Amino acid sequence: MERSEIVSQILAILEDVAEISPEDVTEDSVLMDDLDLSSMEILTVVADLEETFGLRIPEKELRNFVTISDLADYLAAHAG
Amino acid sequence: MNAEQRSVFQGIVYYYREHTVLCRYELTMKDPVDAELLQQACDEARPLAGYFFQKVVWEKREAHLAPNDAPFRVRIGHVQPHIPEDTDDYQLAFSCEGNQIFFDWFHFLADGRGVSRLVTLVLKLYCNLRYGTAFACEPLVSDPPYDIEDILARYPESQVENDMQKEVTQTSEAKPQLVRVRLDKQSLLDAALPLGVKPFSALMALFCKAGREYFGRDDLRYNYSADARDAMGTPKALFNCVASFQRPVTVTEADTLATLVPGVEADIHHNLTKEPKLFRVAEQMGWVYQVYRQRASLKIKKRVFQMGEYISGFPSDFWVSYQGDPFVPADPDLEKYLTDFQTWVPADGASIGVECTTLHGVITICIQNKAQKPGYAAALRHAFESAGVKVLEAAELGPSPYTSPYIP
Numbered sequence: 001m002e003r004s005e006i007v008s009q010i011l012a013i014l015e016d017v018a019e020i021s022p023e024d025v026t027e028d029s030v031l032m033d034d035l036d037l038s039s040m041e042i043l044t045v046v047a048d049l050e051e052t053f054g055l056r057i058p059e060k061e062l063r064n065f066v067t068i069s070d071l072a073d074y075l076a077a078h079a080g
Numbered sequence: 081m082n083a084e085q086r087s088v089f090q091g092i093v094y095y096y097r098e099h100t101v102l103c104r105y106e107l108t109m110k111d112p113v114d115a116e117l118l119q120q121a122c123d124e125a126r127p128l129a130g131y132f133f134q135k136v137v138w139e140k141r142e143a144h145l146a147p148n149d150a151p152f153r154v155r156i157g158h159v160q161p162h163i164p165e166d167t168d169d170y171q172l173a174f175s176c177e178g179n180q181i182f183f184d185w186f187h188f189l190a191d192g193r194g195v196s197r198l199v200t201l202v203l204k205l206y207c208n209l210r211y212g213t214a215f216a217c218e219p220l221v222s223d224p225p226y227d228i229e230d231i232l233a234r235y236p237e238s239q240v241e242n243d244m245q246k247e248v249t250q251t252s253e254a255k256p257q258l259v260r261v262r263l264d265k266q267s268l269l270d271a272a273l274p275l276g277v278k279p280f281s282a283l284m285a286l287f288c289k290a291g292r293e294y295f296g297r298d299d300l301r302y303n304y305s306a307d308a309r310d311a312m313g314t315p316k317a318l319f320n321c322v323a324s325f326q327r328p329v330t331v332t333e334a335d336t337l338a339t340l341v342p343g344v345e346a347d348i349h350h351n352l353t354k355e356p357k358l359f360r361v362a363e364q365m366g367w368v369y370q371v372y373r374q375r376a377s378l379k380i381k382k383r384v385f386q387m388g389e390y391i392s393g394f395p396s397d398f399w400v401s402y403q404g405d406p407f408v409p410a411d412p413d414l415e416k417y418l419t420d421f422q423t424w425v426p427a428d429g430a431s432i433g434v435e436c437t438t439l440h441g442v443i444t445i446c447i448q449n450k451a452q453k454p455g456y457a458a459a460l461r462h463a464f465e466s467a468g469v470k471v472l473e474a475a476e477l478g479p480s481p482y483t484s485p486y487i488p
Contacts, residue, residue, distance in 0.1 A: 032244075039244060039388065040370055047376075047383035059390040063244055 086225035096385035108420035254452035264470035290463035303399035311357035
């Protein structure tokens with residue numbers, strides 16, 4: 001899957017979970033600080049991404065997800 | 081949250097876990113068990129303990145208990161059933177083989193202290209039938225469920241955000257191996273008394289010492305669970321009512337029971353009081369409550385809960401549950417009909433899970449170990465004997481036969 005498609009999926013889930021418009025998000029957006037996401041929201045996004053991409057993200061990776069780009073990098077490297 | 085939701089709230093945790101937490105009590109009677117009489121005892125217990133003979137009904141995103149009209153059948157053999165698939169939707173099962181009675185239950189319904197009241201009742205009914213004893217068998221009455229929303233409102237500071245950058249213990253998840261250790265209880269008391277500490281503190285300190293030898297590192301993290309009924313104001317609760325505490329510890333080669341136990345004792349002394357227990361319940365159950373209230377599928381809730389539990393730092397190297405006397409209320413007359421009591425619980429949230437009960441002056445420690453290396457029994461023997469605690473048995477029993485199926 002193209003990276004741009006992965007980012008689009010992330011933004012769609014983000015909009016669904018936290019009602020954040022894709023126009024307000026860039027790849028450099030910091031999940032907690034810039035987007036003001038709670039732990040619950042971040043984890044819900046991650047769980048939804050697992051469902052969408054059909055993979056299981058090890059818990060130890062969670063701390064590496066600081067920005068949208070971090071999520072996209074991981075999915076680009078590990079998704080089908 | 082209404083009363084029905086409250087009654088199963090703490091048990092919901094066990095639906096959010098990845099694997100079904102199926103627990104087992106293994107009672108060895110002094111004589112061969114009569115399966116028909118055990119069936120009769122269960123049938124007589126049913127109207128006295130209706131709570132335990134219900135089934136779980138899921139509606140949309142919520143679970144509640146409902147009457148189960150299916151016959152409750154005592155099983156023959158020692159194989160642990162899958163609950164509720166093999167048990168007509170009952171959340172528990174009795175089975176027997178030779179001199180042994182096996183009691184299996186899904187943790188959703190009750191914790192060890194809760195189910196012990198049922199096991200005590202069934203055993204008394206069985207002894208009345210088998211031996212003509214006259215144990216009084218009163219109905220099991222439960223306190224109403226505690227209100228988690230009240231507790232969360234009382235301790236708002238307990239609900240801080242999870243820190244996603246926190247260091248978390250990486251648990252081992254190899255196939256569980258069983259280890260069983262038996263200690264002479266009096267020798268543990270004799271080791272604890274001169275130090276002015278609780279025997280449980282001495283036991284825990286020695287687990288830490290053994291942990292260093294076994295894991296080969298100085299820094300460890302352990303959990304211990306405490307019955308929270310008194311703090312919650314629900315002393316007769318049949319449902320889950322547990323607070324779990326965690327503590328990091330550094331153990332050096334030179335450490336002894338005397339040097340390790342003061343820290344353990346101070347921590348336990350502080351935590352096993354009303355306010356810390358309530359605060360801890362608020363901390364633990366606050367996360368469950370957030371997940372519970374989320375508008376998402378059960379599958380998503382489960383993953384969110386599991387990841388949240390991980391980043392909260394809950395996983396540990398080992399946890400210890402010390403139940404002491406397995407019967408509630410304790411009854412020496414009843415205990416005369418048993419020769420052994422063991423408790424087996426999956427090591428959920430830790431590499432090693434430890435369950436301790438006492439009977440006839442012997443502490444029986446049943447361990448499920450997911451760390452992929454031998455030597456834990458030897459490390460425990462070494463630690464206990466170094467403190468003068470008499471080890472009656474320290475055995476590696478091989479792979480666990482107890483099932484812990486994945487929850488779909």
